[in-house]
Amino acid sequence: MIGSEPSNSGDTRNDGHDRLQRSAALVRASVRIAAIVSRYPTPQVLTRRDGERALADVRAHVGPRLRDAVSIIERYCPTGYPVFEDNGIPGPGGAVGVRLSAWHSLFFALEADRPPPARHVPPVGVLPGETYEVKPRRMPGGPLPPPDMNAPVTLVCLTLRYDPDRGWVELRRRLDPRWDDELIDDHVVPCLVGFAHDAMARHVAGRDGARDRTPPGSG
16 A cells, blocks of 8 residues: 555555555555655756756766666677766756667756747737837857856656657656665656567667667677
8 A cells, every 4th residue: 555564475455346466566656656656746847047956966966876777787788788868068958878788778857847938929928010129149159148047947857769650769767866776766767668678579670770680699
């Protein structure tokens, strides 16, 4: 039951029709779900100032943990993988993560929380036909405007996978800035387990995009 202590023998519950035996793994998952809901009720939106500090913390702590976790499936990756990447961007667009094959990747990133306003659209409150000030556009090579350090940003976890039936499929989840190692594992481990299933089905690809035919576990 949610909130109960896990046991090695599992747990029994009544679903209204019959009594079902839960495995110990499901009991542990139930307890973990309750902990997530109570501790991280809503992933926080940050100012860019705080977001850059949060991303720097992610880089310092998640990078080594990611390498340690990926080591358990490294031998199933195609030749040339895994590839760990960090684009070094401190603000929105900054990301650190790993590519497990040409068709699988996992990244932690900082994103702007709101889309930029559409171009050539009058500001809110200006009626069609009314005049309004048109601000000059920055020309290529011109100086960049100073960043708005109070602009809203969010930490996210991005998982990308190529599916032969649906094409590229992206899963995006907000990452609570109060994260700890356990919460990071909650995002990383399912990705690695899914990759293992794909490796078993030979659904991984090398750098040239061709499907890898190397049997899992071979050298």
